[in-house]
Amino acid sequence: MSAAHAENAPGRVLIKGNEAVAFGAVDAGCRCYFGYPITPQNEIPETLSWLLPENGGQFVQAESEVAASNMLLGAAACGIPAMTSSSGCGISLMQEAISYMAGSRIPGVIVNMQRGGPGLGDIGPSQGDYFQAVKGGGHGDHRNLALAPATAQECYDFMFRAFALAFRYANPVMVLGDAMVGQIKEPVRRVPPAGALRPDQIRALAADWRLEGYGARGRDAAPRLLKSVYLAEGALAERNRMLMRSYEAMRAETVWEQSDVDDAQLVVVAFGSMARIARSAIRHLRGQGHKLGLFRPVTLYPFPDEALRALAPGRRFLVIEQNIGQMVEDVRLALNGTAETRWHGVMPGLFIGAEELVDPMLQALKEK
Template structure:
């Protein structure tokens, strides 16, 4: 009889950290901010034991620029922060996107704007999916819905970062980061730790031609060419879009929600199903690229939609853009500063189901 994989009971933040180690992360650069502090705390110990390097930078700005340097050298590296800290990292993220430098970035979203609070929220969706810094760029954005997925998607983030030469953002929140669940850790096979050796800056010692990684393009037409190249790459990502579809086949109403709110909405869907009401859930796992095609297919089947977010309406724009030719979406905001429950969602779901 084969041995069953060992299950461990961990926080979402620790699952992300363990996923990074499984993905052979070699460097971590961070700065303390609640509610993501478990990540640098874990990495400061366990990454060192795994033979990597941990640096608590003097600021979020410094941490992001250290990440840029490590990625340019072809090193599998990561940083993490929470909302105000993420705002400080945006300039470096823009440079990474413009330079096509791979990196993994974790945002455990908290309430805002400003310093807000240390509780959960989803107010960073625009920043996370529109390119939060200057210029025309996007980066891959993943939104785990449970602790196992936090582990799995962190491994996937490193794969995507190096395959696509892009920053990849993992967007969680205080619920996802702080709650504990059992997970089954696993090790990916055949990680190519030499990936990037054909483009990275690692010292040539006159044994090859010099390489240049840059985001500054001053020659006539050069920047336009780079932007055209980047946009083509972003467009191709649409084939990598992913979503969970739960009880949508015969649903009259489909709830659109992501991350921890998607998890809470799923509990509400189960309750309505027990009562014989045809409600389903569409939970985007990739926020960028957004799973437009799958959502449009549901709209073309004549379904109605309700978007629920822990903000004042951000993913709502992407939902409406995806289905705009055939349908619209109702919206229910959960104001940052409040902690949502499945019971709170029942009334807005029932109202949308009854067309109120």
């Protein structure tokens, strides 16, 4: 079923992960989108170009990714649930505005359907933007909450979580997918996930700081100021201490998924599309009597380090990711020498099946 028929269809609809992002965003309360086309995420702006106006929202195709990210900053500063999306090099161009948003404590949702890199790379799948998403990406000591969907259903569901987290912490949230997750076509149930905040509840979280202009009805005329420049002596230090406290509080939002770990001798750590491919390989090997389990970080920042470290006694770990080694650094930091950690990289741009992960898993399982 095409996205054009998905809006009014009952039950589950067959749509791409990118289209699921668009439907999830609107259902979660997004009312403004600013973006610029780039493969492999173009179905997001394409779907929102008709879906937002039909739901009382605004869609703007900006003249560049730089423009789109600064438009996002402006709309979000007014307390409007807003988002942008791009891929790889487009996200790189947005980093200045994302840093400004973090420094000014302005919420916003940024979706990155990763493509191969570095440079222009290709339009195939990659997980090479992990560092960019979880280490800030832009200048200064800022952090983004980062969520990693692995299915089209999660592309829909995670938009509710992304907007709620952005407004709860007044901070940018990045949804980090890839070409596989964005282009895969799967049945999606268009129903808000259990416990999701309603759009009016999300907007209410901005009541104390959103910019409304002088003499705004319902409050005094004192102006509000959102800024990221602090020039007075000690002002920036105090601001960054406050941001540090906020980042520490974000640890309460850490989410992960684990399966078959109770008897596992080897725990595979993977996220996003690689996690679902790894799960199929693990099921195959467990059917042959091999004791493997899967640990999947759902929030990449904050990283679920305590949960991973709890699995360390008596086990070894194999990190599988589609890059030349990024998340493996956070896994090793989390384990802090308490367990042996190996790494297997799938090169960006390649489409693989579960059978191509069997031998690396067996090798890691057998090595002393």
